[in-house]
Amino acid sequence: xxxxxxxxxxxxxxxxxxxxxxxxxxxxxxxxxxxxxxxxxxxxxxxxxxxxxxxxxxxxxxxxxxxxxxxxxxxxxxxxxxxxxxxxxxxxxxxxxxxxxxxxxxxxxxxxxxxxxxxxxxxxxxxxxxxxxxxxxxxxxxxxxxxxxxxxxxxxxxxxxxxxxxxxxxxxxxxxxxxxxxxxxxxxxxxxxxxxxxxxxxxxxxxxxxxxxxxxxxxxxxxxxxxxxxxxxxxxxxxxxxxxxxxxxxxxxxxxxxxxxxxxxxxxxxxxxxxxxxxxxxxxxxxxxxxxxxxxxxxxxxxxxxxxxxxxxxxxxxxxxxxxxxxxxxxxxxxxxxxxxxxxxxxxxxxxxxxxxxxxxxxxxxxxxxxxxxxxxxxxxxxxxxxxxxxxxxxxxxxxxxxxxxxxxxxxxxxxxxxxxxxxxxxxxxxxxxxxxxxxxxxxxxxxxxxxxxxxxxxxxxxxxxxxxxxxxxxxxxxxxxxxxxxxxxxxxxxxxxxxxxxxxxxxxxxxxxxxxxxxxxxxxxxxxxxxxxxxxxxxxxxxxxxxxxxxxxxxxxxxxxxxxxxxxxxxxxxxxxxxxxxxxxxxxxxxxxxxxxxxxxx
Amino acid sequence: xxxxxxxxxxxxxxxxxxxxxxxxxxxxxxxxxxxxxxxxxxxxxxxxxxxxxxxxxxxxxxxxxxxxxxxxxxxxxxxxxxxxxxxxxxxxxxxxxxxxxxxxxxxxxxxxxxxxxxxxxxxxxxxxxxxxxxxxxxxxxxxxxxxxxxxxxxxxxxxxxxxxxxxxxxxxxxxxxxxxxxxxxxxxxxxxxxxxxxxxxxxxxxxxxxxxxxxxxxxxxxxxxxxxxxxxxxxxxxxxxxxxxxxxxxxxxxxxxxxxxxxxxxxxxx
Numbered sequence: 001x002x003x004x005x006x007x008x009x010x011x012x013x014x015x016x017x018x019x020x021x022x023x024x025x026x027x028x029x030x031x032x033x034x035x036x037x038x039x040x041x042x043x044x045x046x047x048x049x050x051x052x053x054x055x056x057x058x059x060x061x062x063x064x065x066x067x068x069x070x071x072x073x074x075x076x077x078x079x080x081x082x083x084x085x086x087x088x089x090x091x092x093x094x095x096x097x098x099x100x101x102x103x104x105x106x107x108x109x110x111x112x113x114x115x116x117x118x119x120x121x122x123x124x125x126x127x128x129x130x131x132x133x134x135x136x137x138x139x140x141x142x143x144x145x146x147x148x149x150x151x152x153x154x155x156x157x158x159x160x161x162x163x164x165x166x167x168x169x170x171x172x173x174x175x176x177x178x179x180x181x182x183x184x185x186x187x188x189x190x191x192x193x194x195x196x197x198x199x200x201x202x203x204x205x206x207x208x209x210x211x212x213x214x215x216x217x218x219x220x221x222x223x224x225x226x227x228x229x230x231x232x233x234x235x236x237x238x239x240x241x242x243x244x245x246x247x248x249x250x251x252x253x254x255x256x257x258x259x260x261x262x263x264x265x266x267x268x269x270x271x272x273x274x275x276x277x278x279x280x281x282x283x284x285x286x287x288x289x290x291x292x293x294x295x296x297x298x299x300x301x302x303x304x305x306x307x308x309x310x311x312x313x314x315x316x317x318x319x320x321x322x323x324x325x326x327x328x329x330x331x332x333x334x335x336x337x338x339x340x341x342x343x344x345x346x347x348x349x350x351x352x353x354x355x356x357x358x359x360x361x362x363x364x365x366x367x368x369x370x371x372x373x374x375x376x377x378x379x380x381x382x383x384x385x386x387x388x389x390x391x392x393x394x395x396x397x398x399x400x401x402x403x404x405x406x407x408x409x410x411x412x413x414x415x416x417x418x419x420x421x422x423x424x425x426x427x428x429x430x431x432x433x434x435x436x437x438x439x440x441x442x443x444x445x446x447x448x449x450x451x452x453x454x455x456x457x458x459x460x461x462x463x464x465x466x467x468x469x470x471x472x473x474x475x476x477x478x479x480x481x482x483x484x485x486x487x488x489x490x491x492x493x494x495x496x497x498x499x500x501x502x503x504x505x506x507x508x509x510x511x512x513x514x515x516x517x518x519x520x521x522x523x524x525x526x527x528x529x530x531x532x533x534x535x536x537x538x539x540x541x542x543x544x545x546x547x548x549x550x551x552x553x554x555x556x557x558x559x560x561x562x563x564x565x566x567x568x569x570x571x572x573x574x575x576x577x578x579x580x581x582x583x584x585x586x587x588x589x590x591x592x593x594x595x596x597x598x599x600x601x602x603x
Numbered sequence: 604x605x606x607x608x609x610x611x612x613x614x615x616x617x618x619x620x621x622x623x624x625x626x627x628x629x630x631x632x633x634x635x636x637x638x639x640x641x642x643x644x645x646x647x648x649x650x651x652x653x654x655x656x657x658x659x660x661x662x663x664x665x666x667x668x669x670x671x672x673x674x675x676x677x678x679x680x681x682x683x684x685x686x687x688x689x690x691x692x693x694x695x696x697x698x699x700x701x702x703x704x705x706x707x708x709x710x711x712x713x714x715x716x717x718x719x720x721x722x723x724x725x726x727x728x729x730x731x732x733x734x735x736x737x738x739x740x741x742x743x744x745x746x747x748x749x750x751x752x753x754x755x756x757x758x759x760x761x762x763x764x765x766x767x768x769x770x771x772x773x774x775x776x777x778x779x780x781x782x783x784x785x786x787x788x789x790x791x792x793x794x795x796x797x798x799x800x801x802x803x804x805x806x807x808x809x810x811x812x813x814x815x816x817x818x819x820x821x822x823x824x825x826x827x828x829x830x831x832x833x834x835x836x837x838x839x840x841x842x843x844x845x846x847x848x849x850x851x852x853x854x855x856x857x858x859x860x861x862x863x864x865x866x867x868x869x870x871x872x873x
Contacts, residue, residue, distance in 0.1 A: 272719055568708040
């Protein structure tokens with residue numbers, strides 16, 4: 001490594017002759033890397049940048065790396081000098097510590113990972129920060145900014161948070177984007193774009209583990225104070241008194257159950273179906289589900305097969321389950337920016353191929369890519385060569401890296417769909433939808449069907465609910481290419497949308513001859529799909545989950561008391577027998593033989 | 604190995620030996636020390652069922668040790684009998700007689716009210732590959748094939764660099780969402796997967812493997828795993844449906860280049 005400080009140090013140490021070479025080496029090791037050179041070595045910063053950052057942020061720091069088309073929010077353009085997470089007031093540059101913090105902790109639920117000390121050392125980090133700053137002239141032109149001070153937080157009081165906090169939240173207008181209950185469903189949410197005119201999704205304030213700037217109380221206060229530069233999120237430092245910022249912060253935390261020691265997503269890997277003796281009536285099932293434990297499962301984009309969904313709308317779904325002797329019912333809840341109850345949706349709808357969309361967006365061209373000859377590429381534009389036979393592409397003049405939706409109708413530049421300019425707010429072409437996925441037959445061995453709509457050997461059944469209809473559909477998948485209407489019992493469905501959340505109830509007979517049966521005290525693999533019609537998700541373009549487990553608790557949950565009592569008194573009786581026998585033997589021996597023995601005292 | 608637990612157990616036993624304990628105390632001390640070592644002495648926790656098995660064996664061993672000598676039997680039985688019969692032990696005896704069945708009852712309660720645990724399936728880190736696979740009508744022998752472009756590293760660095768660049772593009776178009784920017788299995792969707800994506804930084808993964816093995820795992824994905832080697836719920840796609848052979852070999856080059864690992868076969872040549 002080229003560190004000028006080392007030479008200086010070497011000279012200084014060698015001047016102290018009596019300590020000799022050992023001390024020289026020690027001196028270099030201890031102090032060489034800690035000299036002022038760190039944070040100034042742009043060449044070292046560039047090495048780190050080119051290895052870890054350029055893929056997304058681009059070789060020139062302009063946010064246009066090779067991975068950029070696959071990422072929303074887009075990687076930040078460092079030439080702008082606009083940094084999302086800062087301790088400095090709105091409009092100012094970040095401090096070095098702010099940039100370091102973002103590199104060290106990353107932005108959850110975006111393409112920005114956390115680069116910890118085992119990947120980028122503290123010294124390399126300082127050089128990297130200097131290099132990243134060198135992309136924006138503003139850093140050389142302006143004085144280093146002063147960070148705001150975050151005052152001592154008042155104690156968290158749920159009562160205050162839910163009343164005063166909500167009041168300030170509403171009067172400040174937070175709900176206009178984030179929604180009254182913070183679910184990211186404010187009226188203007190569908191229209192928001194960042195400074196580069198790329199649509200941005202409003203934060204779901206009920207999920208602090210997804211917060212870009214961190215989900216602790218201090219983190220939220222800082223974000224509320226300084227805003228996110230380059231996005232519509234303003235900073236309220238100076239505009240609101242600190243107590244109001246704390247009030248909003250605490251209202252947000254109250255929405256997710258209060259501040260947590262560690263901000264972690266409360267994901268489950270198994271959902272337990274409660275047994276009930278009552279009749280399951282979906283129209284009046286809320287009481288039935290009140291006691292069923294909720295389980296939250298993460299969702300991610302279907303990024304593999306044609307219809308690749310690199311930025312799905314939903315990132316989690318909550319499920320509860322109840323069952324009785326005859327039926328099993330599920331309650332599904334997920335947050336959605338806007339309900340789409342018009343249009344169509346189905347798991348087999350064709351979606352244009354990704355490369356088609358990319359090619360038309362001009363983000364990639366065949367000349368640039370010596371190996372990626374489009375004709376060989378199953379995602380490619382040539383429908384004849386496409387093993388998935390994706391014929392929808394021809395009709396859609398898409399320039400949208402997430403889908404095909406660039407607005408032929410609106411003529412706008414809205415990646416989100418038709419509603420960007422409010423001209424078509426009633427909904428678009430595609431409705432919201434949800435599906436439960438089960439293996440068609442309980443797996444005999446350990447192998448489960450492939451999670452993306454099953455595979456040829458192991459079919460899956462989809463309980464599909466289109467929010468534009470009031471009846472459910474059954475689909476059978478033998479892989480993405482082979483999703484066809486199913487033949488077994490149809491589930492029933494009831495759905496509703498309120499305050500940014502879809503609530504969907506589904507039920508079916510517990511046992512089935514041609515599809516999976518749900519037996520008490522057994523585990524059944526379960527997976528989920530969510531389609532956001534507004535994001536033009538349909539067919540294989542969707543948010544989906546991996547396989548998780550559904551467990552049916554015993555139909556009659558036996559009380560633990562009888563077996564506990566049995567064990568307790570059984571063992572106690574055995575002990576009394578043993579002790580009694582020992583004492584009886586001792587006494588007999590003591591009376592029979594008058595010799596002195598330790599046991600004699602016992603009697 | 605958890606050195607402190609093991610050292611602590613040994614030191615405690617030695618100290619106890621110096622104080623010449625009674626046979627019962629000595630046997631009990633051995634039992635406790637062995638339990639501490641089996642249960643807490645290993646960095647990777649030993650499963651409870653295995654702990655139970657070992658403790659059963661250790662108990663049988665201690666009983667056998669005591670039973671082989673009349674004096675030892677006497678030494679063990681005497682304090683037990685005294686505890687059961689002497690008046691001064693009456694209260695402790697009563698407490699013990701209640702505590703033992705209460706403990707059993709509690710363990711039954713805990714067992715019956717425990718949250719259900721999702722069935723766990725073992726993960727085979729290096730499942731046994733088939734002898735050969737067919738990818739895009741070409742047969743690749745997993746046992747003997749080398750990366751056809753690896754030789755360029757020395758013969759034509761420029762062409763090799765171009766292949767690395769292509770591998771990098773393939774990685775960022777397809778892989779990094781799960782396997783991550785650092786290739787430590789920390790991609791932005793990793794939290795949503797079960798099982799979690801493989802870390803290529805881990806010296807136990809690609810550093811132990813030949814390039815043809817990686818080619819097999821990439822081309823055939825989870826659906827191509829053999830029956831006897833999981834994880835059977837892996838989300839890894841069979842990339843042969845979407846990538847050319849060249850792209851898959853190129854991305855293998857990039858995985859080794861980025862992590863600094865060397866594929867096994869190449870290292871053996873040196």
